[in-house]
Amino acid sequence: MAPETNAPAPGTRVDVDASKITYDGRKKIATAIGEVRLVYGPYVLVASKIVYDLANDTMTANGSVELREPNGNILQADTATLKNKFKEGFAHHLRALLTNDVTITADYAQRFENGITIYEKATYTACKECRRSNGDPLWVIVSDETTHDEELRTLYHRNAKFLIGGVPVGWLPYLEHPDPTVKRRTGFLVPSFKAGNAYGFGVVTPYFWAPAPNYDMTFSPVWTTKQGPVADIELRHRLKSGGYRIRGQGLYQLEKDEYPGDIRWRGALASDGAFAINDHWTWGWDGQVTSDRRFLSRYDYDSPDLITSQVYLRGLENRSYFSAQALHFQSQISGEADSHFPAALPYVESNVTFDQPVLGGEFGIDTYVYSLHRNDPDAPFDTVNHGTEQSRVVTSLRWQRQMINGFGQVFTPFARLRSDVFINDNLPDASVAGGLRDEETTARILPMAGVDMRWPMFASYESGSSIFEPVFQLVAATNETDTGRIGNEDAISLNFDHTSLFLQDRFTGFDRYEGGTRANLGFVYSYLASNGGSAKVSLGESFHIAGRNSFVEGSGLEGTSSDLVAAISLQPWEHFRFSYQARIEEDFSDINSQEASLSLTFDRISTSLSYVALESEAAYGRTEAAEQVWGDATYWFRDGWNVFGGFRYDLANDEFLARSIGIGFDCDCMNAKLTYSENETTEEDSDTDRRLMFSVDLRTLGGTSVSTGF
Numbered sequence: 281m282a283p284e285t286n287a288p289a290p291g292t293r294v295d296v297d298a299s300k301i302t303y304d305g306r307k308k309i310a311t312a313i314g315e316v317r318l319v320y321g322p323y324v325l326v327a328s329k330i331v332y333d334l335a336n337d338t339m340t341a342n343g344s345v346e347l348r349e350p351n352g353n354i355l356q357a358d359t360a361t362l363k364n365k366f367k368e369g370f371a372h373h374l375r376a377l378l379t380n381d382v383t384i385t386a387d388y389a390q391r392f393e394n395g396i397t398i399y400e401k402a403t404y405t406a407c408k409e410c411r412r413s414n415g416d417p418l419w420v421i422v423s424d425e426t427t428h429d430e431e432l433r434t435l436y437h438r439n440a441k442f443l444i445g446g447v448p449v450g451w452l453p454y455l456e457h458p459d460p461t462v463k464r465r466t467g468f469l470v471p472s473f474k475a476g477n478a479y480g481f482g483v484v485t486p487y488f489w490a491p492a493p494n495y496d497m498t499f500s501p502v503w504t505t506k507q508g509p510v511a512d513i514e515l516r517h518r519l520k521s522g523g524y525r526i527r528g529q530g531l532y533q534l535e536k537d538e539y540p541g542d543i544r545w546r547g548a549l550a551s552d553g554a555f556a557i558n559d560h561w562t563w564g565w566d567g568q569v570t571s572d573r574r575f576l577s578r579y580d581y582d583s584p585d586l587i588t589s590q591v592y593l594r595g596l597e598n599r600s601y602f603s604a605q606a607l608h609f610q611s612q613i614s615g616e617a618d619s620h621f622p623a624a625l626p627y628v629e630s631n632v633t634f635d636q637p638v639l640g641g642e643f644g645i646d647t648y649v650y651s652l653h654r655n656d657p658d659a660p661f662d663t664v665n666h667g668t669e670q671s672r673v674v675t676s677l678r679w680q681r682q683m684i685n686g687f688g689q690v691f692t693p694f695a696r697l698r699s700d701v702f703i704n705d706n707l708p709d710a711s712v713a714g715g716l717r718d719e720e721t722t723a724r725i726l727p728m729a730g731v732d733m734r735w736p737m738f739a740s741y742e743s744g745s746s747i748f749e750p751v752f753q754l755v756a757a758t759n760e761t762d763t764g765r766i767g768n769e770d771a772i773s774l775n776f777d778h779t780s781l782f783l784q785d786r787f788t789g790f791d792r793y794e795g796g797t798r799a800n801l802g803f804v805y806s807y808l809a810s811n812g813g814s815a816k817v818s819l820g821e822s823f824h825i826a827g828r829n830s831f832v833e834g835s836g837l838e839g840t841s842s843d844l845v846a847a848i849s850l851q852p853w854e855h856f857r858f859s860y861q862a863r864i865e866e867d868f869s870d871i872n873s874q875e876a877s878l879s880l881t882f883d884r885i886s887t888s889l890s891y892v893a894l895e896s897e898a899a900y901g902r903t904e905a906a907e908q909v910w911g912d913a914t915y916w917f918r919d920g921w922n923v924f925g926g927f928r929y930d931l932a933n934d935e936f937l938a939r940s941i942g943i944g945f946d947c948d949c950m951n952a953k954l955t956y957s958e959n960e961t962t963e964e965d966s967d968t969d970r971r972l973m974f975s976v977d978l979r980t981l982g983g984t985s986v987s988t989g990f
């Protein structure tokens with residue numbers, strides 16, 4: 281904030297450049313006049329006139345004084361007096377420009393040898409570009425006296441007024457905060473405020489504790505009017521090989537009304553960590569547990585619909601990958617039974633691709649292993665059954681070879697030999713006595729082979745270039761067997777579109793297997809304009825030729841010929857993007873699924889709009905048709921202000937799922953936002969979460985927020 285305490289070394293040469301230099305030998309005073317530039321070690325002093333008193337080791341500068349410090353700070357003043365090799369001094373009408381774009385001004389400033397600088401009638405701001413029409417900074421702290429302790433790296437303001445846009449918005453008799461060089465320090469952070477029906481009005485008073493460079497804690501108690509204090513503690517710890525975090529919240533609830541939850545002790549505990557074993561192996565965890573499914577949402581903490589907790593070990597080397605996990609699930613949606621969610625121990629995936637070619641092609645082994653347990657059996661959909669126990673081992677030997685002939689045609693023959701073993705218990709089955717199958721083991725061998733043929737054809741034009749690529753794929757596999765004796769845990773959902781048309785197996789998991797013989801046919805056309813624009817079109821269809829079809833009605837793949845899958849993407853210029861994809865009946869009588877998105881970005885406006893329409897597919901987890909549209913838009917004014925809004929609308933049920941509107945301000949030293957939002961909830965006793973939130977962040981000082989739900 282002022283000259284550094286590290287003075288130039290003894291014997292350091294002083295270089296002076298001026299229009300005129302005189303020396304009074306009797307008084308031992310040297311005077312430099314006219315565009316004076318003095319270089320003393322790492323310091324550069326510029327002024328209209330500099331007088332150096334050798335007897336008192338005092339240097340006085342007058343007229344447009346500017347001192348450049350070794351750290352890059354620039355001090356400007358009308359007059360300045362420096363002594364003791366720049367360790368001490370004072371200045372009139374000082375303006376300090378720091379390298380982090382903080383500016384301090386003072387009518388008078390004095391620096392002492394102990395590294396303390398006192399500014400009288402001072403101002404402090406972090407605004408460099410963000411200025412009012414009269415040139416003043418957008419926000420400023422005005423104080424009778426500001427003290428900067430460089431050793432403690434702390435600023436102290438006495439009788440401090442806070443002004444935004446020239447209007448006083450706050451006053452404190454005393455204000456203390458770290459100087460801008462501090463990245464982290466123990467102390468209280470700026471409080472924030474929130475309100476909700478469950479707890480009333482709450483004040484968050486965070487305290488940051490940093491006992492060491494590699495670990496710290498934040499205590500963020502919430503003092504509520506209805507339920508008393510809510511404890512909130514987060515620990516962060518960095519180690520040589522990684523780091524971890526632990527966060528917990530909890531309270532003894534004073535009012536046990538039905539709405540907040542009829543429980544006295546409530547809380548949540550979350551933790552995550554990641555550690556490197558070596559260059560190829562890592563392990564870690566990420567998990568959370570809650571006392572009940574409403575605590576997080578009732579007290580305005582982040583509340584996902586489903587909490588997934590895991591411990592994992594992962595390895596990646598060259599072209600091989602390994603992952604082992606233990607998984608646990610906890611639903612936060614009212615009415616969903618946790619007893620139907622499985623725990624997985626272990627859940628293993630291994631993919632090994634050998635460096636040495638086999639029969640001129642690529643050879644690899646894939647292994648997928650899990651063991652699942654749930655308390656109660658479940659049959660969530662017509663074709664999906666879940667037992668209480670299921671263990672699985674799937675191993676696949678895979679091979680493929682790519683060949684290109686003289687015409688540019690690409691031939692890729694491939695083969696896969698899959699073997700699997702399933703052990704099940706209490707699998708729902710209405711055809712057996714009691715409705716549950718006894719423990720049984722199922723083993724299968726499922727070979728598959730095929731060929732993929734493509735012929736990319738390139739064309740060049742004055743306006744750009746294009747590639748037209750027809751694709752034909754033939755796949756032959758044994759029929760899928762014993763599906764009634766195997767629970768479907770990881771292949772429930774199915775999304776047949778242009779991205780999955782040419783997959784060798786179009787199920788999303790390995791509890792199902794696509795059998796039979798099928799031919800897949802389609803094309804991809806790409807155009808790249810010379811101005812950077814692009815377009816891409818694809819169309820394709822699948823034909824089931826022989827064997828048992830593994831898919832059922834609603835998938836788009838259940839017949840001898842599938843639905844058509846098409847996709848279009850356009851970006852004629854940088855600021856315009858459009859994409860569309862659809863699954864269409866072969867005779868074009870109906871569109872079974874479609875998705876579209878549009879984004880526009882211009883000088884002061886950006887907007888996006890998306891649409892999705894999906895027919896019901898009860899066998900694959902979608903019991904009702906879905907049709908939604910959502911979007912957002914932001915308009916920036918030229919003075920830093922912006923307005924924004926967004927929405928999500930359920931066209932099938934004719935209702936808004938979410939909407940928001942707000943106004944914001946953003947510049948180099950301040951960010952402020954006022955937002956009103958409405959979100960439909962999944963809780964039975966609350967239809968809409970309405971919330972008004974204001975947040976402000978000031979560079980170098982921190983931020984705060986006020987949030988209220990109603």
